[in-house]
Amino acid sequence: MNSIKIRGLRKSFGVNTVLRNIECTVEEGSVHGFLGPNGAGKTTTIKIMLGLYRADAGEVELFGKPIQFGNMRSFHQDIGYLCQDPVFPEQYSGIEVMELVAALYQVPQGEKVSRIKGLLRRFDLLEAGHRQVKNYSRGMKQRLGLATVWLPQPKLLLLDEPVSALDPQGRHDVLEQIKALRGNSTVFFSSHILSDVERVADQVSIISKGHVLLEGSMENIRDQYVSSDFSLKVPFEQLNHAKDILAEIPELTDISVEENVLFLQTEQKVVDIARKKALYSMLEADIAVLRFSLREATLEDVFLQLINGGG
Amino acid sequence: MRLMLFREFREGWRSFRLPGLLLLAMFFAILEPPAQKYMGVILEMFAEGMVIELPPVSSEAAFLQFAGDLNSMVLIASIIVTMGIVAREKNNGLTEWFLTRPVSRKTYILSKATYLVVTTCLIVALSSLVCAFYTHTLIGPLDPMGVFLAIVIICTQLLLPLMLTLAVSAITGVAGVAAGAGIMALFLMSSFDWLMSRSQIDWLPLQLNRWLPGALEGSSSPSLWIAVGLSWVLILLLIVITQADFARREV
Numbered sequence: 229m230n231s232i233k234i235r236g237l238r239k240s241f242g243v244n245t246v247l248r249n250i251e252c253t254v255e256e257g258s259v260h261g262f263l264g265p266n267g268a269g270k271t272t273t274i275k276i277m278l279g280l281y282r283a284d285a286g287e288v289e290l291f292g293k294p295i296q297f298g299n300m301r302s303f304h305q306d307i308g309y310l311c312q313d314p315v316f317p318e319q320y321s322g323i324e325v326m327e328l329v330a331a332l333y334q335v336p337q338g339e340k341v342s343r344i345k346g347l348l349r350r351f352d353l354l355e356a357g358h359r360q361v362k363n364y365s366r367g368m369k370q371r372l373g374l375a376t377v378w379l380p381q382p383k384l385l386l387l388d389e390p391v392s393a394l395d396p397q398g399r400h401d402v403l404e405q406i407k408a409l410r411g412n413s414t415v416f417f418s419s420h421i422l423s424d425v426e427r428v429a430d431q432v433s434i435i436s437k438g439h440v441l442l443e444g445s446m447e448n449i450r451d452q453y454v455s456s457d458f459s460l461k462v463p464f465e466q467l468n469h470a471k472d473i474l475a476e477i478p479e480l481t482d483i484s485v486e487e488n489v490l491f492l493q494t495e496q497k498v499v500d501i502a503r504k505k506a507l508y509s510m511l512e513a514d515i516a517v518l519r520f521s522l523r524e525a526t527l528e529d530v531f532l533q534l535i536n537g538g539g
Numbered sequence: 540m541r542l543m544l545f546r547e548f549r550e551g552w553r554s555f556r557l558p559g560l561l562l563l564a565m566f567f568a569i570l571e572p573p574a575q576k577y578m579g580v581i582l583e584m585f586a587e588g589m590v591i592e593l594p595p596v597s598s599e600a601a602f603l604q605f606a607g608d609l610n611s612m613v614l615i616a617s618i619i620v621t622m623g624i625v626a627r628e629k630n631n632g633l634t635e636w637f638l639t640r641p642v643s644r645k646t647y648i649l650s651k652a653t654y655l656v657v658t659t660c661l662i663v664a665l666s667s668l669v670c671a672f673y674t675h676t677l678i679g680p681l682d683p684m685g686v687f688l689a690i691v692i693i694c695t696q697l698l699l700p701l702m703l704t705l706a707v708s709a710i711t712g713v714a715g716v717a718a719g720a721g722i723m724a725l726f727l728m729s730s731f732d733w734l735m736s737r738s739q740i741d742w743l744p745l746q747l748n749r750w751l752p753g754a755l756e757g758s759s760s761p762s763l764w765i766a767v768g769l770s771w772v773l774i775l776l777l778i779v780i781t782q783a784d785f786a787r788r789e790v
Contacts, residue, residue, distance in 0.1 A: 278639050280790045298786045301643045309639040315632040319553035332640045
């Protein structure tokens with residue numbers, strides 16, 4: 229079953245068209261990364277899914293049912309949403325915010341206290357729990373936001389740039405927790421930090437200028453998209469000679485040496501020719517090839533290829 | 540609904556908006572009875588050698604003076620406090636936070652409207668009782684039924700511009716515009732009352748002020764109840780319009 233199904237989603241604000249044709253399917257229990265540069269339409273898509281914005285065209289289904297703008301209360305019972313810069317009732321303390329969320333989601337009384345305590349501890353807010361939220365730092369607010377999203381154990385978590393305000397340790401911890409949700413809850417999270425998405429997502433959608441450029445599993449994407457970088461290891465005494473020979477191959481755009489390994493860069497469209505020419509030139513010059521490999525494509529490679537129109 | 544209403548009270552109390560308004564109303568409740576009783580003495584202090592003759596002070600006149608303060612100073616302060624009731628939360632993202640939890644748009648607006656009604660009635664009732672008691676101690680007794688009627692009239696008078704302020708705050712999302720609408724309603728109410736003072740029509744919602752002196756003496760007429768009833772219809776209509784508009788507005 230799909231937790232989210234988006235078809236032909238369009239949205240404009242006046243003359244500014246933000247979403248042109250967003251299509252996306254998110255399987256139940258998966259972690260789905262929603263990637264795109266700033267202004268690509270990630271937040272607008274999420275806000276339509278939450279019923280905060282009205283779509284101009286297209287359909288959004290959550291848990292197999294079409295959503296209706298302005299009438300989302302029944303859906304919100306199963307959704308935990310964290311916005312980019314979380315805000316809370318100003319005069320509340322961290323614990324009071326958690327209690328309010330527990331009451332709104334009707335968390336069973338018997339579990340309420342233990343869940344709140346556990347989450348505050350997990351997000352390192354136990355000591356700050358009695359302080360008013362208005363005195364929290366941005367990172368603390370984001371951690372509290374995550375704790376409130378986790379609290380009702382929703383079926384679907386919509387996280388808009390969930391780790392943008394966290395330090396490296398906090399970031400790592402939260403990403404690990406997102407990973408741990410796999411199979412229990414569906415996580416749909418937007419980000420422009422590719423390494424974060426790569427670390428936790430099963431599936432990815434890459435959008436730009438209101439279009440979905442790519443959707444698929446991380447595995448398929450890695451298979452489908454290859455890097456245009458090679459590494460070549462030759463005997464140390466022949467390193468400079470090899471570099472000079474390779475420099476004559478016009479398809480290679482950059483050659484660098486790091487720790488006695490040659491790194492060759494080429495363009496995506498001539499990657500096969502460049503590979504053959506490089507190997508052939510080594511054979512011709514009688515230089516022993518100790519290792520020759522194509523670097524695995526990272527999400528960043530895929531993203532850049534797609535955004536720059538090379539995909 | 541209960542949760543959201545409790546949240547409004549907690550925020551109102553802790554932000555000092557609610558106790559601030561209550562203190563302001565209490566200040567006038569305590570100020571007016573002695574000010575009225577000792578007006579002659581006060582004036583003589585400033586006009587040495589002159590003989591000032593004032594009509595005897597009545598307890599009704601002292602209370603009416605207090606009612607005037609509620610209808611002007613306290614109302615303006617309430618409008619200023621109310622102008623951001625939705626607009627402020629819309630701008631700082633709190634509306635979005637609530638509407639993405641299991642809270643319907645209807646409940647969100649209704650809790651704010653209920654909070655306004657309850658707090659206004661509470662502030663008016665408490666301060667009126669204090670003023671009535673103090674007037675009774677200093678000047679003379681007031682008819683309990685009259686005080687009750689006055690509380691009903693004052694609450695209704697205050698709630699009309701306050702509910703308009705809430706409506707404009709939710710519809711436009713701009714606190715300044717909401718305050719402007721509330722102040723304009725206050726101005727229109729007093730102008731309309733003055734314009735219609737010689738007319739035969741006396742049952743319109745904007746004419747509640749003219750019933751106050753009579754009501755304090757314990758007398759009421761069908762026209763008063765029609766005016767009060769129509770005012771509450773208007774207040775409810777404003778809530779319904781605000782809810783309907785908010786339900787189809789993007790946040």
